[in-house]
Amino acid sequence: MPELPEVQTIINGLKKHVLKKKIKQVRVLLPKIIRGSKNKFIQVLKNNNFIDINRRGKFIIFSLKNKQFLIIHLRMTGQLIYIQQNEIIAGGHSNQRNNFNLPHKQTHLIFSFQDQSQLFYNDQRQFGFLEIRGQKELKDLDNKWGIEPLSKKFTLIYLKKLLKNKRINIKAFLLNQKHIAGLGNIYTDESLFKAYILPTRQTDSLTEKEIKNLYQAIKQILKLALQYRGTTFNNYIDVHGRRGNFIQKLKVYGRENKKCLRCRQGIIKKIKVAGRGTHYCPQCQK
């Protein structure tokens, strides 16, 4: 499940390889993953090139010529894999399974560049999408989502303001992209654990101290996860098919029924909060 650190890791990889390369061909194998007109999609991208690549929440935004933008959301199982011309090896590398045997049955779109390199969009569950937007529609998207948690604008005061007058459980608050953009199920659980806060707590019950802890936890967890190139739990891999390493650092996510690594007393519980599997330590989260 790509969240902010995974999406950013993918973007960092893409920027090293696909910028300014002429797109010679766009093959759409599964039309429904294109939002809007498929013809327009291909027409805009063909012979165009990626001038820049940025992130907004969990969205990847490719800047194209003439103030057009390619928006990609990976949702849960989307992958972008970059393959150089001579990298596709018959038979594939056995330890990487399908990833270097592309395209495979989950490949829904292929960009081919002038230098023979290719970018594959794979998506097991087909929930992700690609879309062409102009500047105004890009602005609409930008306005729709909450603050970037790693930006300078995201201050403690800002978080306090967001929480004020809200009566909702803190997990649902953090998952809502309209408040803070980029957190998903893994990093909300990890952030709340780090801040010693139960996911079921109501936002208006949090003390000043707890909000400060949460603020710092979100920033620290996201930065560390970025350093570790994200978390691979099931499906996530970067543009080279490499797994993220933050799984070593997870303290609660996926650790149900195991002993808490922090207090060494509690047994990590898994419950449903805001419709999502939620992990916490009943001993040290209050």
Place this chain on the structure above:
DNA sequence: CTTCTTGTTACTGA
């Protein structure tokens, strides 16, 4: 066979 999984939207009911 059933149940669960995740990101997001849409809907219902309180």
Place this chain on the structure above:
DNA sequence: ATCAGTAACAAGAA
């Protein structure tokens, strides 16, 4: 107006 809960989307794992 707000919030909780759930279904939907699809495919695979357990």
